[in-house]
Amino acid sequence: MTTDIDRPVRTRTPRERVTSFAKHASLVLFSAIMIYPLVWLVISSFKPNADIFRDLSIFTTDLTVENYINGWNDLQHPFSVFLLNSTIISAASIIGNLLSCSLAAYAFARLRFRFRNLLFALMLMTIMLPFQVTLIPQFTIFKELGWLNTFLPLIVPKFLAVDAFFIFLMVQFIRALPREIFEAARIDGAGHLRTFIQVTLPLMIPALATTAIFTFIWTWSDFFGPLIYLRLPETFPVSVALKGFLDVQSSSDFGSMFAMSVVSLLPLFVVFLVGQRYLIKGFATTGLK
Amino acid sequence: MSSLDELRTMARTARGSGARVKHKAPDNRAAYLFLAPWLLGLIAFTAGPMVASLYLSFTDYNLLQSPIDNPPDWIGLGNYAEMFSDPDFWNSVRVTLTYVLISVPLQLVLALLLALALDKGLRGLSIYRSIFYLPSLLGGSVAIAILWRQVFGKEGLVNGFLAWFGIDGPGWIGHPDYALSTIIVLHIWTFGSPMVIFLAGLRQIPALYYEAAEVDGAGPVRRFYSITLPLLTPIIFFNLVLQIIFAFQNFTQAYVVSGGTGGPADSTMFYTLFLYRVGFLEYDMGLASAMAWFLVIVIAAFTLINFWLSKYWVFYDD
Numbered sequence: 227m228t229t230d231i232d233r234p235v236r237t238r239t240p241r242e243r244v245t246s247f248a249k250h251a252s253l254v255l256f257s258a259i260m261i262y263p264l265v266w267l268v269i270s271s272f273k274p275n276a277d278i279f280r281d282l283s284i285f286t287t288d289l290t291v292e293n294y295i296n297g298w299n300d301l302q303h304p305f306s307v308f309l310l311n312s313t314i315i316s317a318a319s320i321i322g323n324l325l326s327c328s329l330a331a332y333a334f335a336r337l338r339f340r341f342r343n344l345l346f347a348l349m350l351m352t353i354m355l356p357f358q359v360t361l362i363p364q365f366t367i368f369k370e371l372g373w374l375n376t377f378l379p380l381i382v383p384k385f386l387a388v389d390a391f392f393i394f395l396m397v398q399f400i401r402a403l404p405r406e407i408f409e410a411a412r413i414d415g416a417g418h419l420r421t422f423i424q425v426t427l428p429l430m431i432p433a434l435a436t437t438a439i440f441t442f443i444w445t446w447s448d449f450f451g452p453l454i455y456l457r458l459p460e461t462f463p464v465s466v467a468l469k470g471f472l473d474v475q476s477s478s479d480f481g482s483m484f485a486m487s488v489v490s491l492l493p494l495f496v497v498f499l500v501g502q503r504y505l506i507k508g509f510a511t512t513g514l515k
Numbered sequence: 516m517s518s519l520d521e522l523r524t525m526a527r528t529a530r531g532s533g534a535r536v537k538h539k540a541p542d543n544r545a546a547y548l549f550l551a552p553w554l555l556g557l558i559a560f561t562a563g564p565m566v567a568s569l570y571l572s573f574t575d576y577n578l579l580q581s582p583i584d585n586p587p588d589w590i591g592l593g594n595y596a597e598m599f600s601d602p603d604f605w606n607s608v609r610v611t612l613t614y615v616l617i618s619v620p621l622q623l624v625l626a627l628l629l630a631l632a633l634d635k636g637l638r639g640l641s642i643y644r645s646i647f648y649l650p651s652l653l654g655g656s657v658a659i660a661i662l663w664r665q666v667f668g669k670e671g672l673v674n675g676f677l678a679w680f681g682i683d684g685p686g687w688i689g690h691p692d693y694a695l696s697t698i699i700v701l702h703i704w705t706f707g708s709p710m711v712i713f714l715a716g717l718r719q720i721p722a723l724y725y726e727a728a729e730v731d732g733a734g735p736v737r738r739f740y741s742i743t744l745p746l747l748t749p750i751i752f753f754n755l756v757l758q759i760i761f762a763f764q765n766f767t768q769a770y771v772v773s774g775g776t777g778g779p780a781d782s783t784m785f786y787t788l789f790l791y792r793v794g795f796l797e798y799d800m801g802l803a804s805a806m807a808w809f810l811v812i813v814i815a816a817f818t819l820i821n822f823w824l825s826k827y828w829v830f831y832d833d
Contacts, residue, residue, distance in 0.1 A: 329553070469775075506648070
């Protein structure tokens with residue numbers, strides 16, 4: 227980081243240099259503290275079990291992949307089963323959210339209809355509604371439908387735009403697009419469906435990407451939904467499967483637990499690296515008017 | 516509802532946009548087709564269940580009974596009476612309020628301070644921003660909660676650091692006085708998402724204001740109190756409202772950190788965890804529904820008080 231300070235863009239007074247150095251130094255220190263637990267987790271996952279708590283530093287040469295091999299087969303099923311379950315649930319949720327939320331967003335952003343303001347207000351209210359208030363009847367519905375221990379309770383609501391947050395995000399995005407584009411499409415004789423598919427969707431790819439990424443991260447991390455709807459180990463996603471390491475902790479195989487924790491975080495981390503731009507934009511646009 | 520629409524039409528006509536134009540060909544049919552999935556979801560998974568849970572909160576409804584074959588018995592305010600007379604219930608309220616009232620302000624202050632530190636023109640901004648943002652993305656996952664159990668365990672990372680200074684730390688997670696604070700630290704650690712919103716807000720403040728203030732001789736502290744802070748109040752308000760709503764619903768961390776028990780000594784028995792236990796482990800869905808409604812009322816009250824107080828401190832530029 228000091229090399230940064232050595233090459234100022236513009237000439238700076240010595241005082242500015244000192245301030246800037248102090249600022250960077252404290253930010254670097256703070257970043258290190260923030261990120262240390264994560265780095266320690268990753269390093270520990272490669273350490274022999276006996277060393278994990280004996281040695282708290284992240285500098286070590288005694289590394290092994292044994293934890294990954296053990297951890298993969300430590301639970302009732304190989305970890306690949308849980309990864310596959312999480313992948314199916316996440317992929318279906320992404321498709322559901324993209325389809326249903328973009329349809330609703332187009333209507334709210336571009337169409338005039340009866341009760342528009344009322345429905346829009348309702349939609350905004352559902353964003354703030356705590357999920358516990360619908361939880362028990364929803365559970366009953368899914369139980370009566372015989373959907374327990376299937377992925378349907380986790381997936382079907384996404385196809386019905388229950389994550390209204392994304393409708394709001396897309397409405398904000400569509401409203402920011404120039405009106406003329408839509409009017410031109412109308413003048414060319416495109417109906418609403420064509421305007422939606424051929425004009426709106428391609429233009430709103432950044433908003434769709436943001437939705438896909440957030441849906442992925444939230445679904446992948448979701449613990450409560452799978453906890454109540456899925457009771458059979460072969461249906462567990464990684465979040466609930468990981469809990470299994472806590473239940474069998476008498477063995478205190480921390481290495482395996484850490485290794486599989488890392489495996490479960492890896493997809494999130496990759497998506498974070500790839501989609502950062504969209505994530506930050508998504509937060510910024512919905513955060514503001 | 517329709518009268519609301521009529522009023523609006525009347526207002527529009529009264530404003531006198533010329534002839535009495537009934538809005539030109541509305542897109543009702545197309546709009547409702549586009550909205551169909553959402554409307555179906557709203558009825559089936561939000562509005563319907565809300566009404567149902569309100570009804571169930573007045574009944575003795577057991578998880579194992581099918582409400583269709585065997586309608587639950589109406590017990591009036593029985594669940595509410597049971598709830599309010601249960602010391603465990605009040606303990607979960609106290610735990611949750613402590614958590615919300617401590618962790619949300621601390622998290623937002625930290626988010627704001629770091630957003631200010633990552634001010635415009637700072638080299639490496641995007642690297643810092645990514646590092647600070649990463650924990651808020653991972654923080655909701657079970658893996659991080661598991662990590663936390665170890666970081667704050669008796670032999671954990673935190674005590675390892677304390678040992679350098681000759682301090683013999685307690686087993687944070689296992690001690691009723693400290694277990695809740697570890698979950699608060701976990702929440703504060705995820706300050707990245709409000710920070711990103713603050714950063715976006717800071718960027719919207721016109722540089723012109725600062726330049727003018729500087730010409731007038733205002734120092735950095737003065738500029739912060741007279742320009743940055745007032746112009747940022749709408750965003751502080753937004754973050755505050757949202758973070759309070761989210762914090763009330765914390766579940767995963769409480770569950771995993773305590774191994775699902777809410778312990779030690781119920782010190783991490785969050786409201787949502789208690790609700791889960793009542794409904795899904797003790798099968799008392801009627802009581803759980805009553806608890807859910809109490810939560811809605813508390814969250815709504817906090818939100819309304821926030822909106823009401825905002826008149827006194829939130830400053831809108833336009």
